[in-house]
Each structure stands twice: as structure tokens, then as C-alpha cells.
Amino acid sequence: MMYDVIIVGAGAAGLYLGAQLKGANVLILEKNNRPGIKLLASGSGQCNLTHSGYISAFYERYGDHKSFVKPALKAHDNKAVIAYFESLGLKTMEREDGKVFPASLKAKDVVVALMRQVQHIRYQSNVKSIDQNENGFVVSLETGEALHAKGVIIATGGKSYPTMGSTGDGYTLAQALGHSIVPPKPGLTGVVTREKTLLALQGQSFKNSIITCTGPKTNRQIKGDLLITHFGLSGPVILNHSRWLYPGDRLKVNFLGKAQECVEKEFLEAVNHNGEKPLAFWLNQLEITDAFKNYIVDALEKEMAIQGLAQMKLGNIDKLLRKRLLSFLLAYPLEIENLIGYQQAMVTAGGVSLEEVSSKTMMSKTVANLYFIGEVLDIDGDTGGYNLQWAFSSAAAAASEIKKKLVTE
Ligand SMILES: Cc1cc2nc3c(=O)[nH]c(=O)nc-3n(C[C@H](O)[C@H](O)[C@H](O)COP(=O)(O)OP(=O)(O)OC[C@H]3O[C@@H](n4cnc5c(N)ncnc54)[C@H](O)[C@@H]3O)c2cc1C
Structure with a gap:
């Protein structure tokens, strides 16, 4: 079986991408036994999914990476994220401080809304290696099983809260495909x-x-x-x-x-x-x-x-x-x-080097049809919904490129 794309990781970014690619021949591989564990814990279980206000005010919220985040945030901004969730039947509410949450204040509802759009997902599927061949990629699981796809998206998150599944695997997978890693360090931490x-x-x-x-x-x-x-x-x-x-x-x-x-x-x-x-x-x-x-x-x-x-x-x-x-x-x-440290740091600073990734499409500049989305990239945002907004915007950027290039009608 040849998939159009395989998404590695069913976190915020992987699920949003899976939902955006509804109808395509897509498989999500998740090493946990359920999707979006970190998403469920986000915002103390209430999920601060973005922030209100002008998107231009977001760019400064990602440390020194304003120029990289700008195209994706602009193309799929906070209003687009809210509109998308509302289109899935998830009502949102804005708090006085500008933080946006699901109206139910239940992170679970965000995961459920995305999961309704996702068609093919496999759990307890720990991806160990990704190799290129003449047709695209071979994605190998810990069990030894090999899966085939024209494109691969690494959405494995960073290294923070490793008990939730993000243990830095994406860095190893990216390095094996020739990508450089900016040394990770705990972010959003005391x-x-x-x-x-x-x-x-x-x-x-x-x-x-x-x-x-x-x-x-x-x-x-x-x-x-x-x-x-x-x-x-x-x-x-x-x-x-x-x-x-x-x-x-x-x-x-x-x-x-x-x-x-x-x-x-x-x-x-x-x-x-x-x-x-x-x-x-x-x-x-x-x-x-x-x-x-x-x-x-x-x-x-x-x-x-x-x-x-x-x-x-x-x-x-x-x-x-x-x-x-x-x-x-x-x-x-x-x-x-x-x-x-990582046990309590809410995000990971550092990650896949931005120099080798297109800021418009999230595709690798060196390996065709390989994409990176979410926190695995060297992007970390301030508190207030900026990290989930990045996960969603980067996923949307990859989705529009994948729809043009890889999805078979
Ligand atoms: C406690 C907490 C609260 C937070 N609250 C907020 C908030 O309210 N608002 C906000 O904007 N941000 C918040 N954040 C940050 C935000 O949750 C993350 O930035 C976001 O989840 C990153 O999304 P991601 O999809 O890139 O990674 P993740 O959500 O970490 O998902 C990565 C997924 O990949 C899977 N995976 C990893 N390796 C493999 C492999 N080898 N094979 C298969 N699957 C694999 C993991 O199991 C995981 O499910 C919070 C973080 C924490 C820890």
C-alpha cells in the first residue's frame, strides 16, 4: 500500500494536518495508545488554543524567529484557526486577557473535533526510521513493519513532558535524513x-x-x-x-x-x-x-x-x-x-534548523516531500496560545502544499 503521506505524531500539529487533509490517502502514526495527549493537558486541561488580536502582534512572540513564522501565521492566522474549529462545531471563547479557549473549557473537545476529521490513524506505532527510496519514503516501526508513502511529515514535537510521548525522536529522524538540529533546551520554564x-x-x-x-x-x-x-x-x-x-x-x-x-x-x-x-x-x-x-x-x-x-x-x-x-x-x-528541566518545561527551544526548511510550505529544502511541523522545528512561542497557534499554522502551511503536490484525486 502506498500512502500519499504518512504523518509521524498525533499531537496538535499532526492531528490538525490530518484533519486538513481529510479525504486524502493519509496515515497518522502515533506511538501512544491514544491521540493528542499533550493537547489534552494544554492550558491545564482547558486548551488555550490561540490568542486574539492582530496576527502582526504574534510575530514577536517567537524569540528571534519572527521572519520564519510570519508567512505561515499570516496565511493561516488566529482567525482562521478559530473559524476552522467553529466549522467543526467547536465553539470558542475569548478571555479578558485575550486567550482563546474552547467555549466548553475542555481540551478534550478540541481533540474530539479534530479526530472526527481524521480517517486513518494507528496507535502504538513507534516510528524508528525513515528512509528514502525511488518511490518516496519507507517508514519503519519499532516492530519491524515497513510502510510506504510519497511524502512524510515529522510532527513528533520536542522533548518536553516526555511522559506524554515527545521524547525528541524527531531530531534523530531528521538528522538521519541529513537535517541539522539546533541544540534543544527547556523553554517556557522557571x-x-x-x-x-x-x-x-x-x-x-x-x-x-x-x-x-x-x-x-x-x-x-x-x-x-x-x-x-x-x-x-x-x-x-x-x-x-x-x-x-x-x-x-x-x-x-x-x-x-x-x-x-x-x-x-x-x-x-x-x-x-x-x-x-x-x-x-x-x-x-x-x-x-x-x-x-x-x-x-x-x-x-x-x-x-x-x-x-x-x-x-x-x-x-x-x-x-x-x-x-x-x-x-x-x-x-x-x-x-x-x-x-524537560519534565516540567512546557516547550522545547531548539530543534530542526530553520535554515533547511521552507517557511512557506514547511518542506525540507534538501529532501523533497519531507515536511516538519509544530514544535519539532526550532520554534518556541510565549505563553498565551502561541505554541498551539504555531502547531496549527505550520500544519496548515504544509497541508496546502501537500494538497497541490502529493494528494491523488
Ligand atoms: C502541560 C502543557 C500545557 C501546555 N499548554 C499550552 C496551551 O494552553 N497553549 C499553547 O499554545 N501551548 C501549550 N503548550 C505547548 C503545546 O502543547 C505544544 O507546543 C504543542 O502540543 C506542540 O504540538 P506538536 O504536535 O508539535 O507536538 P506534540 O503535541 O508534543 O505531539 C507530538 C506527538 O508525536 C508523538 N511521537 C513522538 N515521537 C514519535 C515516534 N517516534 N513515533 C510515533 N509518534 C511519535 C508523540 O507521542 C506525540 O503524540 C503546553 C505544553 C504543556 C507540556
């Missing part, structure tokens, strides 16, 4: 800090923090909401930039998200106008929690060997104490010990 000083603040979040990150490969300032955790730091500002962070990087956390000059000016004005008032008066004007205020006061009292700091008159705070206070608030030093 960082373990060497210092455990903020442990008492776990659960506290800071709106619009600014973090200066420096290291041999890192030199950037990142901005966004920060969460203190039991291991170190998380929250969108860390998750969305973790693709650029490495163990050993030094961080300076500005919890207030304001420029040093501005905060210093405000402090000196408070000293001039309210010098008789206590430090607590000034701290109370900051948008920080009581727990954080207490933490700073305690830490400074210990460091400077003083007592009753919260009640100290603003006019009595000397230059050294002011400097230390501002540096606690605006340049809190931490070092990254590690990134939280």
Missing part, C-alpha cells in the same frame, strides 16, 4: 536560583518587574510579571524569556519596574516633605505586598545591624542605608543555578 533568600516570599507576584540578565551568552533586560516560587523565579517574565537564560547567568531584579533615578527622586522628595514620618510611610506608597515590605525591612536590619527600621524617620536615613534600600528594591542580585 529558573532555580542559587540564593534561597527569597524563599519566604514564595507565591508573591510582582507586576511589570524588570530583570537585567547577564552571562557569557546573555545580555538582556526582560520585563513582565514575576512570580517567586519554592525553587526560585517563574511567572510570564521568566517563562517567556527562559529560551535565552542559562545556568550561571546573573540577574538583577527590579521589583518595582521603575527607573532608579525616578525612585530615588521620589524618596528624596519624601525626605524633604515628610522627613519626620517613618520609613513605613514611604514603603506603604509602593505597590508591593506587606510581606515583601516586611522582608526588606528584616533583611536590611540584619545586614546593617540596626533595629526598628520601619519606624526610623525618613530624615534620619543616611546615604548608605538609602542606597542599600534602593538596591534591594531595584537591583536584587540572584544567580541562576539551573533551568527547570
Whole structure:
């Protein structure tokens, strides 16, 4: 039997492609015993399938890969994804923050909608190798069985949450066909800090923090909401930039998200106008929690060997104490010990090198009729529905090319 195409992997990208190719002679091979396991877990089981707003705002959400993602996202944008799901009978809803979900808030409904379109799928079919021959490809399973197709799509995902099936197989399959792999690393993940000083603040979040990150490969300032955790730091500002962070990087956390000059000016004005008032008066004007205020006061009292700091008159705070206070608030030093690994990283940064793949069709530039879609490529998006949108848009890009080239009427 010769298939038009074989899709390796029944995740978000593979299922969307299978659905788009309904009616064609397509086989999906999945190593798990059911489809879309990661899709079922996405968005805490609610599946944040895309984001609302202009597609032009999406391009910046994929790290340094704006130019690669643009054609596919533009050709099959968030509105097209929503319209497609609605055409399958899956109603969607948009949350206030712009995240789009199935109206039922059940990821299962997304998988069911796609699966209704898919005709041929085989489970417990672990693909071990893909070879080219004169007619196309031979896809070999772990069992030794060989299957034949004119085209092959590698939709095996990355290496994150390996228990869900994505164990990095796609990289090996791609390499064997001559493709290069950008070394994978955990993405959308928290960082373990060497210092455990903020442990008492776990659960506290800071709106619009600014973090200066420096290291041999890192030199950037990142901005966004920060969460203190039991291991170190998380929250969108860390998750969305973790693709650029490495163990050993030094961080300076500005919890207030304001420029040093501005905060210093405000402090000196408070000293001039309210010098008789206590430090607590000034701290109370900051948008920080009581727990954080207490933490700073305690830490400074210990460091400077003083007592009753919260009640100290603003006019009595000397230059050294002011400097230390501002540096606690605006340049809190931490070092990254590690990134939280693949077991909990929501995506994988790195993957099949984009230089060898067409950004319009997702077809290999070196092996005709070989395609890569979804997270197996060196693409990882921010949180907020951008990764599933990529899985769907890249699948749609491959689908239109496959329909033109490979599908027998
Ligand atoms: C907990 C969690 C929550 C998430 N939530 C969201 C969210 O709400 N919104 C969002 O946009 N993104 C979210 N993501 C990211 C998103 O789920 C992924 O980016 C997306 O699923 C990638 O799709 P994919 O099809 O490329 O890979 P996957 O969905 O990982 O699918 C790959 C499939 O290939 C199969 N496979 C692998 N190797 C083989 C082989 N050798 N033979 C046969 N089959 C194989 C795997 O078993 C798997 O089923 C989340 C990720 C996680 C882990």
C-alpha cells in the first residue's frame, strides 16, 4: 500500500494536518495508545488554543524567529484557526486577557473535533526510521513493519513532558535524513536560583518587574510579571524569556519596574516633605505586598545591624542605608543555578534548523516531500496560545502544499 503521506505524531500539529487533509490517502502514526495527549493537558486541561488580536502582534512572540513564522501565521492566522474549529462545531471563547479557549473549557473537545476529521490513524506505532527510496519514503516501526508513502511529515514535537510521548525522536529522524538540529533546551520554564533568600516570599507576584540578565551568552533586560516560587523565579517574565537564560547567568531584579533615578527622586522628595514620618510611610506608597515590605525591612536590619527600621524617620536615613534600600528594591542580585528541566518545561527551544526548511510550505529544502511541523522545528512561542497557534499554522502551511503536490484525486 502506498500512502500519499504518512504523518509521524498525533499531537496538535499532526492531528490538525490530518484533519486538513481529510479525504486524502493519509496515515497518522502515533506511538501512544491514544491521540493528542499533550493537547489534552494544554492550558491545564482547558486548551488555550490561540490568542486574539492582530496576527502582526504574534510575530514577536517567537524569540528571534519572527521572519520564519510570519508567512505561515499570516496565511493561516488566529482567525482562521478559530473559524476552522467553529466549522467543526467547536465553539470558542475569548478571555479578558485575550486567550482563546474552547467555549466548553475542555481540551478534550478540541481533540474530539479534530479526530472526527481524521480517517486513518494507528496507535502504538513507534516510528524508528525513515528512509528514502525511488518511490518516496519507507517508514519503519519499532516492530519491524515497513510502510510506504510519497511524502512524510515529522510532527513528533520536542522533548518536553516526555511522559506524554515527545521524547525528541524527531531530531534523530531528521538528522538521519541529513537535517541539522539546533541544540534543544527547556523553554517556557522557571529558573532555580542559587540564593534561597527569597524563599519566604514564595507565591508573591510582582507586576511589570524588570530583570537585567547577564552571562557569557546573555545580555538582556526582560520585563513582565514575576512570580517567586519554592525553587526560585517563574511567572510570564521568566517563562517567556527562559529560551535565552542559562545556568550561571546573573540577574538583577527590579521589583518595582521603575527607573532608579525616578525612585530615588521620589524618596528624596519624601525626605524633604515628610522627613519626620517613618520609613513605613514611604514603603506603604509602593505597590508591593506587606510581606515583601516586611522582608526588606528584616533583611536590611540584619545586614546593617540596626533595629526598628520601619519606624526610623525618613530624615534620619543616611546615604548608605538609602542606597542599600534602593538596591534591594531595584537591583536584587540572584544567580541562576539551573533551568527547570524537560519534565516540567512546557516547550522545547531548539530543534530542526530553520535554515533547511521552507517557511512557506514547511518542506525540507534538501529532501523533497519531507515536511516538519509544530514544535519539532526550532520554534518556541510565549505563553498565551502561541505554541498551539504555531502547531496549527505550520500544519496548515504544509497541508496546502501537500494538497497541490502529493494528494491523488
Ligand atoms: C502541560 C502543557 C500545557 C501546555 N499548554 C499550552 C496551551 O494552553 N497553549 C499553547 O499554545 N501551548 C501549550 N503548550 C505547548 C503545546 O502543547 C505544544 O507546543 C504543542 O502540543 C506542540 O504540538 P506538536 O504536535 O508539535 O507536538 P506534540 O503535541 O508534543 O505531539 C507530538 C506527538 O508525536 C508523538 N511521537 C513522538 N515521537 C514519535 C515516534 N517516534 N513515533 C510515533 N509518534 C511519535 C508523540 O507521542 C506525540 O503524540 C503546553 C505544553 C504543556 C507540556
